[in-house]
Amino acid sequence: MSAHTTNAATLNAELAEPWRQLWNGDLSITDRIIAQDFVAHAAPITGVGGDEIHGREALNQWVSSINMLLPDLNFEITVGPIATDDYLVVRWTARGTYGGGFPGASEDAVGSAITFTGTDTLRVIDGMLVEYWANADSLLFVQQLG
Secondary structure, three states: OOOOOOHHHHHHHOOHHHHHHHHOOOHHHHHHHEEEEEEEEOOOOOOOOOOEEEOHHHHHHHHHHHHHHOOOOEEEEEEEEEEOOOEEEEEEEEEEEOOOOOOOOOHHHOOOEEEEEEEEEEEEEOOEEEEEEEEEOHHHHHHHOO
């Protein structure tokens, strides 16, 4: 962070690590960093369903479903955190072993190492994540599943 970084931006940057831990399956963090009226915007990777989720429980279900597909999933922040008074942005790489269960995936893909990348943009209010825009390389993800 530069000398011109505000205290709010510094505090927002500190949310990057618990955000990463949440996506790595530590759902105990949710109530500490996610606002009750949280909204996530993401195109569904399967092409089915809405492009928004609302609330902490919906986020936990989403995180759990991805961790079920890739039981040893590990997100690593590769760029950032980049933070302002209102936003947090991180670029990440995710790696895991496909355990099965993705609609349309090849049976041969079970046990395959999967790597994909993305960028998360998060809006922060009063130290809580309130809105999330996910930009993941879904094509790379599904190509690895056959």
